Amino acid sequence: MIQTHPRAVTPRRAADSVLDVSGLTVVYDSDPVLKGVDLTVAPGEVVALLGHSGSGKSTLMKALTRTAPLTSGQVRVAGRDVASLGAGDLRSLRADVGHVFQNFHLVPRLSALANVLTGGLYAAGPASRIGLFSRAQRTRALELLERVDLLAQACQQARTLSGGQQQRVAIARALMQDPRLILADEPVASLDPRLAGNVLGLLSELARERSVPVLVSLHVVALARRHTDRAVGLRDGRVVVDIPSAGLDRVAVREIYGADTEFGTDDEETP
Numbered sequence: 555m556i557q558t559h560p561r562a563v564t565p566r567r568a569a570d571s572v573l574d575v576s577g578l579t580v581v582y583d584s585d586p587v588l589k590g591v592d593l594t595v596a597p598g599e600v601v602a603l604l605g606h607s608g609s610g611k612s613t614l615m616k617a618l619t620r621t622a623p624l625t626s627g628q629v630r631v632a633g634r635d636v637a638s639l640g641a642g643d644l645r646s647l648r649a650d651v652g653h654v655f656q657n658f659h660l661v662p663r664l665s666a667l668a669n670v671l672t673g674g675l676y677a678a679g680p681a682s683r684i685g686l687f688s689r690a691q692r693t694r695a696l697e698l699l700e701r702v703d704l705l706a707q708a709c710q711q712a713r714t715l716s717g718g719q720q721q722r723v724a725i726a727r728a729l730m731q732d733p734r735l736i737l738a739d740e741p742v743a744s745l746d747p748r749l750a751g752n753v754l755g756l757l758s759e760l761a762r763e764r765s766v767p768v769l770v771s772l773h774v775v776a777l778a779r780r781h782t783d784r785a786v787g788l789r790d791g792r793v794v795v796d797i798p799s800a801g802l803d804r805v806a807v808r809e810i811y812g813a814d815t816e817f818g819t820d821d822e823e824t825p
């Protein structure tokens with residue numbers, strides 16, 4: 555039986571929310587993975603998704619663009635009712651959602667610039683699919699590379715960049731599509747602690763300056779505390795904590811990870 559944390563689960567209903575999930579259930583092969591999740595995210599808000607491996611973090615992110623099945627409940631993303639979308643509207647929803655992945659997912663032999671340009675493919679239309687990007691698109695991609703401090707590497711093949719640099723290219727690529735929401739699934743799990751802090755700090759800064767909300771799954775509590783606004787803890791498919799990240803104390807951490815956890819102890823304060 556899960557003990558109730560005094561500040562656990564404070565449902566929010568922002569009128570201008572970009573993401574509004576209520577009672578979301580996802581069942582895989584008669585196995586319930588999400589069991590009635592409520593989550594609201596406002597523009598520019600950076601929300602950490604915490605929880606043990608297998609708690610349902612990736613499934614929740616996938617459900618938001620219907621790459622996981624929506625068994626029941628309501629999901630609204632950027633004003634759309636995700637469950638009822640036809641194929642065309644679903645494509646347009648997916649174009650509105652930027653992704654950042656643990657392993658970057660860049661095209662290794664393409665330049666940093668070309669990788670960023672692919673983020674605008676949906677909006678750019680068929681011409682860009684054969685490599686004809688407009689001057690305006692190239693300028694925008696270069697501006698984004700400058701913003702993530704990689705202008706000097708614009709023409710370098712992605713495979714020759716360091717992990718931290720590749721993730722910054724991936725962030726620029728996500729922004730190139732002018733997203734209404736960014737989903738970042740363990741974006742810093744492959745980086746060393748110092749780079750993890752830098753990349754996550756940059757992602758949060760960009761989210762706030764452009765009013766694009768970010769939902770980011772993390773497995774280091776200290777990073778959530780330092781770089782995100784709110785922390786949502788999933789445990790066994792349920793939201794057990796929804797609090798300002800500054801309030802991620804031992805009680806909250808225990809609520810998410812259980813009593814025998816080492817997460818969030820003082821020696822984890824490093825990066």
Ligand SMILES: Nc1ncnc2c1ncn2[C@@H]1O[C@H](COP(=O)(O)OP(=O)(O)O)[C@@H](O)[C@H]1O
Binds near residue numbers: 606
């Ligand atoms: N495509 C799938 N088919 C069946 N079960 C799945 C699928 N994807 C995830 N699961 C199960 O759902 C649960 C939650 O997984 P996941 O969302 O990946 O957790 P997390 O990202 O928190 O580690 C796990 O038990 C996992 O095995």
Ligand SMILES: [Mg+2]
Binds near residue numbers: 611613
């Ligand atoms: Mg996962």
